[in-house]
Amino acid sequence: MSVVGGLPNGTEGPPTSAEVEVEARSPLRGMAVGRVVGRRVGANASLVIGLAIIGALLLIGALAGVISPHDPVKQEIGNTLAPPGTAGHILGTDQLGRDTLSRLIYGARNDVFVALGALVLPFVFGTLVGIVAGYRGGWFDSVMVGVIDVIIAFPILVLLIALVFVLGPGVKTIIISVALIDWVVYARLARTAARREAVMEYVLAAQVGGIPTWRILGRHVVPNIISQSIIYAMSDAVLIILFITTLGFLGLGIPPPASDWGTMIAEAQPYINNQWWLAVIPGIAIIVAAFGLSLIADGLAQRLDAR
Amino acid sequence: MAGSPSEKRGAGRLLAVRDLRVGVGPQEDGFDPVSDASLHADRGEVVGVVGESGSGKSLTLRAIAALLPPGVAVRSGDVDVGDIDVVHADRREVHRLRGGAVGMVFQEPMTALNPTMRIGPQIAEAARAHRKVSRVEAKARAIELLGQMQFTEPERRYRLYPHELSGGMRQRVVIAIALAGDPELLLCDEPTTALDATVTMRVLGLITGLAKELDIGILLVTHDLGVAARVCDRIVVMYAGRVVEEGPAVAILRRPRHAYTLALLQAVPTRESTIEALRAIPGSPPKVGEVPSGCPFVPRCTLAEPACEQPVSLVEIAAGRMSACRRHELLADLVEADDA
Numbered sequence: 001m002s003v004v005g006g007l008p009n010g011t012e013g014p015p016t017s018a019e020v021e022v023e024a025r026s027p028l029r030g031m032a033v034g035r036v037v038g039r040r041v042g043a044n045a046s047l048v049i050g051l052a053i054i055g056a057l058l059l060i061g062a063l064a065g066v067i068s069p070h071d072p073v074k075q076e077i078g079n080t081l082a083p084p085g086t087a088g089h090i091l092g093t094d095q096l097g098r099d100t101l102s103r104l105i106y107g108a109r110n111d112v113f114v115a116l117g118a119l120v121l122p123f124v125f126g127t128l129v130g131i132v133a134g135y136r137g138g139w140f141d142s143v144m145v146g147v148i149d150v151i152i153a154f155p156i157l158v159l160l161i162a163l164v165f166v167l168g169p170g171v172k173t174i175i176i177s178v179a180l181i182d183w184v185v186y187a188r189l190a191r192t193a194a195r196r197e198a199v200m201e202y203v204l205a206a207q208v209g210g211i212p213t214w215r216i217l218g219r220h221v222v223p224n225i226i227s228q229s230i231i232y233a234m235s236d237a238v239l240i241i242l243f244i245t246t247l248g249f250l251g252l253g254i255p256p257p258a259s260d261w262g263t264m265i266a267e268a269q270p271y272i273n274n275q276w277w278l279a280v281i282p283g284i285a286i287i288v289a290a291f292g293l294s295l296i297a298d299g300l301a302q303r304l305d306a307r
Numbered sequence: 308m309a310g311s312p313s314e315k316r317g318a319g320r321l322l323a324v325r326d327l328r329v330g331v332g333p334q335e336d337g338f339d340p341v342s343d344a345s346l347h348a349d350r351g352e353v354v355g356v357v358g359e360s361g362s363g364k365s366l367t368l369r370a371i372a373a374l375l376p377p378g379v380a381v382r383s384g385d386v387d388v389g390d391i392d393v394v395h396a397d398r399r400e401v402h403r404l405r406g407g408a409v410g411m412v413f414q415e416p417m418t419a420l421n422p423t424m425r426i427g428p429q430i431a432e433a434a435r436a437h438r439k440v441s442r443v444e445a446k447a448r449a450i451e452l453l454g455q456m457q458f459t460e461p462e463r464r465y466r467l468y469p470h471e472l473s474g475g476m477r478q479r480v481v482i483a484i485a486l487a488g489d490p491e492l493l494l495c496d497e498p499t500t501a502l503d504a505t506v507t508m509r510v511l512g513l514i515t516g517l518a519k520e521l522d523i524g525i526l527l528v529t530h531d532l533g534v535a536a537r538v539c540d541r542i543v544v545m546y547a548g549r550v551v552e553e554g555p556a557v558a559i560l561r562r563p564r565h566a567y568t569l570a571l572l573q574a575v576p577t578r579e580s581t582i583e584a585l586r587a588i589p590g591s592p593p594k595v596g597e598v599p600s601g602c603p604f605v606p607r608c609t610l611a612e613p614a615c616e617q618p619v620s621l622v623e624i625a626a627g628r629m630s631a632c633r634r635h636e637l638l639a640d641l642v643e644a645d646d647a
Contacts, residue, residue, distance in 0.1 A: 137377060199376070201419040205484060208372050209433040210406030219432070223423040 047299025053292030054112070061109035070099035072106040073257040081275050091281055094264075095271065100278070103259035104285055110260045112289055114171055115240040121179035123233050126186025127226070131217060133187070134194030144191070148184045156181055160243060161252065169252045178240060185236070186229055193225035200224075227304035234297030238290040245286055261286050320387065321524040322348040322371065322492055327384035329366050329375065329548075339382060341366050341548045342598075345621065348492065348524040348541075353515050355539030355556065356528045357571075359592055363548035364528045368494050371526070372409050373401050388492055406436050410485030412514075414497040416477035420469040426480045427453070427465030433487035452483040456513065475506030479513065486517070493517065495527045499534060511538045532575050536560050544568050547593050547603035550621055554628035562642050564624055565632040566611070567604045569642075602631065610634045 060067065069088075076097030084092045084100075091100040133144040151159070163177035197203060198221070206216045247253035248262025256263065261282040268278035329341035341363035348354045356364045369375050371386055373393050386393040388408050391400050413419040421429060430449035434440065440448070446465070453461035456479040469477055478498060485493060495514060499507040515538045518525045529535055535542055535556065542559045544552040544567065552565035563569040573586040590607040599605060601616040608615065614633055621631040632638065 201413040201415055202421045204374060205411065205413060205419050205481065206421075206432075208374055208405045208409070208411040209484060209488065210402050210436040211432060212436075215432075219424065220421050224421065 044299050044302050046295045047303060050292050050295025050297075050299055053288060054296060057108050057112050057289055057292065060105055061113055064105045064109045068099075068102040068105040070102040072098060072102040072259050074098065081271065081278075083275070084277055084281075092275075092277060094267065094278055100264075100281060103264060104261070104282060106259045107261045107264065107282065107285065108289075110171075110254050110258060111241055111244055111262075111286075114174060114244060114254070115237050118175045118178040118182075118240050119233055119237055121175065122182035123186055123229065125179070126183035127190045127229055129183070130187035130190025130192075131194045131221060131225070134191035135198045135217060135221060137195075137198075141191070144187065148188050148191075151181060151184045152188070157243065157246070161247070161250065164247055164252050169247070169255050171254055174244060174247065174254075178243070182236065182240075185232070189229050189232060190225060193228065194221055197221050197225055227300070231297050231301045231304065234293050234300065238293045241286065241289055241293075320347050321350050321389060322346075322526065323385070323387045324367065324371065325385045327367065327370060327386060328382040329363070329370050329379060330382040331379050334382070339548060340379075341370070343620070344384075344545065344548070344550050346543045346550060346553065348526055350491070350524050351518055351522045352541065353518050353525045353527055353539050355535035355542045356526060356545060357530065357532060357535050357542060358545035359530060361592055362545040364545050365496055367545070368411075368496050368526065368528050371492075372411055372494055373404055374411075406433060406488035406490070408490055409492045409494055410488060410490035412478070412482050412485050412493065412495040412498045415501050416474055416481055417501070419481045420477055422469055425466050425468055426472070427467075430480065430483050430487050433484045437488045448487065449483070452486060453480075455486075456480070456483045473506075474502050475510060478502060478506075478510050482510075482513065482517075486521075491523050493523055493525045495525060497529055498527070500529070500531070507534070508537075514538065532560070532571060544571070547598050549603060549631065550629075551604070551631045552629065553621070554625075554630075558628060562639065564628060564630040564635040564638050565604075566608045566634060566638065567632075569638060570607070570609075602633070610637060 069090075076093065078097070079086075079089070079093055080095055080097040082089050082093040082097075084090065086092055089099050089101070091104065093099055094103070129144060133141040159181050160177050163180065164173050167173040167177065203216060203220055206220050244253060244260065245262025245265070248260045248264075249266040251263075251266065253262055254260045264282040265279050268275070268282075271278050324344060324346050327341060327344040328339050330339045332338065340361075344363065344367050346354065346356070346367075356367065358364045366375070366379065370381055371388065371393060373396060375381070381394050384394070388404060391404050391408055393401075393404060396404060420426065427446065427449050430452055431442070431445035434445045434448045434452075435442075450461045450465055453464055458464045458476070458479070469480070472480065478501075482493075482498075493514070498514065499510055502510060511534060514525060514527070517523065527535070527539060539556040541554065542556045543550055544559065544565060546567050552559065552563065552568050554564075559568060560572065563572055570586070570588045573584075574588055576585055588607055593599065593603055593606070599616070600618055602608070602611070602619045605611045605615045612634070619631050619633060621629045624630050624635050
């Protein structure tokens with residue numbers, strides 16, 4: 001840590017005049033101020049960069065209609081497989097002459113939005129079930145542990161693909177199948193944590209204090225165990241994005257002609273030798289999204305566990 | 308000890324525990340970490356429960372608050388707190404008991420407070436659990452309690468998080484939470500074990516002051532005879548899940564009438580004692596489930612005689628003094644000879 005940054009670090013509250021002077025003279029003033037602000041909200045580099053990446057992707061997805069240069073499904077038969085850098089098509093066109101950049105932008109809408117949307121149901125339901133099971137114990141816990149173990153015994157991806165295959169492709173299907181399977185992971189996480197928390201003395205104290213159970217769960221148990229579920233949810237979003245793109249690759253994803261990154265990679269397969277960029281560009285998009293979510297997970301882990 | 312139900316209930320006692328047996332596991336092949344524990348407490352009185360770890364003192368305390376861990380249950384005996392029959396209480400009575408009739412202070416102030424909540428709301432929450440008071444009134448009550456717990460600037464402290472407080476301060480917050488429901492009986496489970504020696508006395512002083520000031524009964528579980536000596540009016544000695552001796556604190560500590568109590572006292576270093584005079588108690592307490600049928604202390608006792616192998620019960624040996632030791636007369640002579 002630099003001397004300049006090190007000086008005002010330990011103190012909370014308004015800086016003394018000496019500190020203000022040091023900051024005012026410092027060539028790194030902007031950075032130092034940023035660091036102080038960052039400490040106040042508990043931000044760290046991983047969290048900021050991750051949020052920036054995902055925020056940008058969400059913004060791109062939300063504004064897809066405005067910012068994409070072309071209609072993502074419009075075909076230009078005379079201009080197929082154009083390389084990146086072609087006039088009017090910065091990232092080139094695919095085998096049907098559709099603009100790659102536009103498809104990538106609409107893909108962000110489909111993949112990132114659907115992934116985060118699919119996350120909500122299993123997160124809420126699984127956490128709820130897990131907390132009640134772990135805190136209450138008894139027959140409810142035994143039944144839930146049985147159900148969870150049975151579902152977890154199968155490879156999740158295989159189970160999900162089977163479900164989507166049965167229910168038929170589509171955004172709704174993806175959300176339903178993820179909800180049906182993925183809740184067990186959250187339930188197991190929350191159950192273990194709630195069991196650990198249920199014997200903590202402050203929970204006992206609340207029980208001796210005659211505080212109603214729903215309130216003990218809401219104010220004493222949930223706030224103390226939710227952080228790891230949130231952190232896991234971010235990693236889980238990566239898995240769901242990969243799942244959606246895998247479905248796209250298998251032809252079970254978001255139905256064409258809507259674009260998604262997995263479908264783009266699948267369609268690029270025959271051209272991998274000569275027009276490699278067709279597969280690589282959506283591949284990079286997937287990596288960037290996954291990287292951003294992983295950074296958020298990492299940053300949140302640092303932030304929330306330092307209590 | 309027996310009597311008609313009407314005589315047993317209440318009888319003016321704040322707390323009466325009679326022949327309490329607490330068991331773990333199924334009735335047939337489980338074991339009983341607490342057996343035949345009897346003790347009582349009145350208003351304005353500090354009763355110390357002392358014993359080694361595993362002597363059943365904490366479980367006895369938890370049984371009084373109807374807060375036994377899962378798989379542990381009261382097998383037989385009675386616990387009465389005021390007019391509440393704790394052992395047979397239904398949900399409504401348990402609710403009346405917890406936070407209403409009894410408050411509890413825990414051993415570890417690090418974990419007895421919710422790290423994600425400010426301390427003030429934690430106290431206010433406890434204050435609202437039993438009386439229909441508004442948020443504003445509950446907050447005022449919490450601030451008042453913080454003041455009673457000798458916090459300077461209670462309004463400002465209200466907004467602090469547990470991690471911003473020292474161990475002694477946290478323990479005072481825990482006491483404030485325990486008192487928020489105006490209990491008649493305060494159960495303290497090793498309240499100073501986790502504290503520095505310097506703050507121990509302050510917390511103890513606060514607790515005993517409360518007994519007189521608020522006229523409530525206090526049951527103080529501790530393994531520290533020094534703590535018991537300083538603050539307790541009466542002392543109950545537990546060993547292997549049984550009450551083995553009971554009486555006024557000064558009498559117990561000066562003239563123990565149970566071989567175990569004497570052994571405990573001889574193991575405590577004092578200013579006068581030399582290293583040579585300190586005596587460790589040989590052996591270790593019986594494992595749960597392997598407690599001998601006679602006096603449980605026999606295997607480690609230097610005074611045991613063959614008759615001690617026979618079952619023995621707690622009997623009154625003098626006014627206000629109970630002992631479960633066959634050799635209590637010998638002990639009386641020994642201690643007197645020592646004094647002379």
